[in-house]
Amino acid sequence: MKNQRIFPGIILIGFGAYFLLQQTGISLFQAFFTWPTLLIIVGIAFLGQGYSAREYEAILPGVIMSGFGLHFHLSGHLPFWPTNTIGMLILIISIGFFLRFQKTNNGLFQAFLFLILAVLLLFYDRIAGYFGLLQNGMNFIWKFWPALLIVIGIYFLLKKKK
Known part of the structure; x- marks a missing residue:
């Protein structure tokens, strides 16, 4: 790290405020004394x-950790917040790749890949309804799409770099 005072400074301030507020016992902040808050701070x-x-390069882990913490705080508390945890976590990873790409011009393919996967997971019922997947024989393909992901992943691992 080039400038090593920012990360530890924010960690110390954040954790110090967390523990100070926890010691004061102010009931207004009781809902925030959980592990998702620590994820958000980091x-x-x-x-x-x-x-x-x-x-x-620190943008991606920053978005993932703060996004995961935010998701776990909001999940179940806001009626409009999606309850599909896996879909939301993958969407947060996609956002992290997009924000990192904005600064590094690297990772756009991964950003779109995670975005497509998140949309499929978050809106599976609607997508299945639009395309009639369950009625027209596509159910077999939909059932085994995780295996397709594994095969594509193995291809990328074994593909020779040109």
Whole structure:
């Protein structure tokens, strides 16, 4: 890390505020004394390091950690927040790749791949209804799409670089 004061500074301030508020016992903040809050603090530290110190590779873990923490805080508390945890976590990863791509011009393929997977997982019922997947014999293909992902992943691992 080029500028090593940002990440630890945010971590120390964030954790210090977390534990100080926890010790005060203010009931307003009781819902935030959980592990997702700690994820958000560490994620914000990575984002601070990524953007302030121009270490753009830190953007992806920052978005993932703060996004996961935010998702676990909001899930079940807001009526409009999606309850499909796997789909949301993959969407957050996709957002992280898009934000990192914005600064590094690297990872656009992964961003779209995760976005497509997230949309499929989040809107499976609607997609199946639109295309009639369950009625026209596509159920077999839909049932085995995880195996297709594994095969494509093995292809990328074994593909020779040109």
